[in-house]
Amino acid sequence: xxxxxxxxxxxxxxxxxxxxxxxxxxxxxxxxFYQDVCPAMKRxxxxxxxxxxxxxxxxxxHAASLVTPKTSFMYIINPTNPTGTxxxxxxxxxxxxxxxxxxxxxxxxxxxxxxxxxxV
Numbered sequence: 001x002x003x004x005x006x007x008x009x010x011x012x013x014x015x016x017x018x019x020x021x022x023x024x025x026x027x028x029x030x031x032x033f034y035q036d037v038c039p040a041m042k043r044x045x046x047x048x049x050x051x052x053x054x055x056x057x058x059x060x061x062h063a064a065s066l067v068t069p070k071t072s073f074m075y076i077i078n079p080t081n082p083t084g085t086x087x088x089x090x091x092x093x094x095x096x097x098x099x100x101x102x103x104x105x106x107x108x109x110x111x112x113x114x115x116x117x118x119x120v
Contacts, residue, residue: 006109007033013107018043018072025066025074027058031081031109044070056085060098073105074098081109 003009010033018024020042026034028047038045048063050056063074076095079086087095099106 010034010107010109011037013073014038014041014043017105017107021070022072023066023068023070024072025063025104027075027077027080029056029080029083030075030077034075043072046071048074050080050083055088055091056080056083057087057091058095058098060094063098064102067102067104071102071104073107075107075109077109 003012014024014034014037018041021044023044023046024034024038025048026045028049030050034043035045035047037043046066048066049059051059058076078092095106098104
């Protein structure tokens with residue numbers, strides 16, 4: 001699917017994978033797209049915490065406490081916006097393990113991926 005910018009792609013994902021009343025896990029500090037759009041589309045943006053003193057990694061224990069039957073997906077940003085944090089390979093594996101364990105699909109915003117991982 002070709003989109004006019006990242007926002008249109010994120011909107012298409014929201015509309016394709018959620019229904020009215022569904023929840024989306026979003027970073028408490030991050031690109032605010034879903035926090036702004038979800039209420040307008042009658043979806044719920046549920047903020048999960050980042051560990052401020054630990055590389056702004058996702059607090060996966062906190063995120064697990066937010067998962068409900070209405071959780072449609074978890075939005076992650078790596079490298080993060082606005083903190084600039086780049087998740088380690090180990091943390092990325094923890095995120096994948098979380099996704100598998102809790103059956104929560106991931107929507108990964110990695111728009112700056114090639115700037116951080118050149119040659120990939």
